[in-house]
Amino acid sequence: MTGSPKVPILVARGLDDRKRSLLIWIVSIGAFCAAIVAIYPSIEDTLTDVMDGYPDALKEAFAVEDLNTPGQYLHAELLGLILPLALAWFAIRAIARDLPSAAENSFLDVLLSAPVSRRQLVATSFVGTAIELAAITLAAAAITRVTAMVLGVDLSLGDSVAGMINMWPLALFFAGVSILINGLRVQSALVSGLAAGLLVLMYVVDVIGRLAPDLDFLRYGSVFRYYGMAIEDGIDPASFFGVTAVAILVALAGALLFDRRDLPG
């Protein structure tokens, strides 16, 4: 017997377990991105008029000022709400499946009979989710760019990648939140429910803060405050790495709690 790298083995196994579901997510989100891009040439000329018809408060709430460029359009249609929420939900479900659900099904009993620590199981789930999120966002970026290129939409690969990969820290943050909740010993459904509730709450807080300048300070408590519009403005490294660091710290705190709690059969 020799020492073996347990986290890479478990991550590889986890990715293999979930390759089909990952493919479904990539195809679904890629198809959705392609459809949104495909519509753009036919409505491009009307978007300015459409925007003029929207109330300022509505535009402020969704962080959309203009729809003059493909980047602004894709942010409004894809990257401002739907995809970040979808990817955050993906991350929440991935953690819930790997940890509380696996514990409820007694799968963790088998793994924890081998020389594996709970912290390694948490690291496995977090790293695996991060890889899957990267795969989905990069695939979405590639599909978006290819569709734009085919249809003559002016969107560079760099902008497409920046816009998509900018969701990665945000979704990873909710993976960390799910790990933290799992550390409190709750059922898998409750882990998903509480993390999804926090996701919606943070989004609403961000919208309220943008609409009411007096309440702008509330946005500092929402991860959406640090999200921005990377497809137009590029990635803000401070926000990108800051949110990633917070996600890791929250996951670490969850790992410590998980280590200390009981694992009932």
Place this chain on the structure above:
Amino acid sequence: MAAIETKRLSKFYGAHRGIEQITLSVERGEVFGFLGPNGAGKTTLIRTLLDLLHPTSGSATVLGLDSHRDRIEIRKRIGNLAGDFSWQPKRTGSELLSLIAGLRGVTEMDYAQALAERFNADLTRPLGQLSRGNRQKIGLLQALFHRPDLLILDEPTGGLDPLMQEEFMAVVSEERERGATVFLSSHELDEVQRMCDRAGIIRDGRLVAVEDIGELMSKSDRKVSFTLAETDIDPGEFRDLDGVGNFSADGPEISFTHRGPIDPVVKLLSRHTVVELDLTHPSLEELFLAYYTGGRSTGDRPDSGDGDEAAG
């Protein structure tokens, strides 16, 4: 150094009792049976030893290592079968064994293959398509294949057919010969009687007794019944033997319970023509039931209900 040692180990789930004040020592190289009905605390004790549950109070060592602090080192050296063994239903036994082998750094899979053949285990089908007994075989394989120093098996024969139970008992015997310690929980008294050197009995979370199986059986009352050819015998000569109780005689048919050396009974019988003779020990089940009905009617240890008294 004991393979498993607990000192006043307790686990409560809030106000609900799991195990209470369990003091137990399992020696290296022995096969120890842990008996009790569902809900008595067997699985709670095992999960606490494995650091899946954290004790409310008390301490436990496994192979001389602290059950919490040294949990990874312990897991390297044990094989564990959970009571409700379960794994991803779409995965095959072969895939599970490969994963566990990778985590353990095991490259030699000959013994796993040999065990699979002995248990007639199907390693190629997804676990979700296997019967409970066939899944249990996979569970046994993943506990055994790396030849651990200590086997902790929670209800190991659950779902196995009688032939496979026999095979399992043979494997346990081989493990003992190899020097491994086996700690198994069960409510199958017969298998404990056949496999184990000692057995602990847990009731309502407390360890009420630890007994050497052989001694337990030898010290307990045996049942003696026989029929003699003669009809004009004096039953008093049997009734007056030392250790006789529950005596009854119906002509040449005599029965009684007896404790102590059997030789006087045999010598007295040899003076008669014996038509039929039946000599039986009470089963472990009868002894076990005696513990669960408020005290021992057989054997010679009173029901203390105190974990300290039960230390092996």
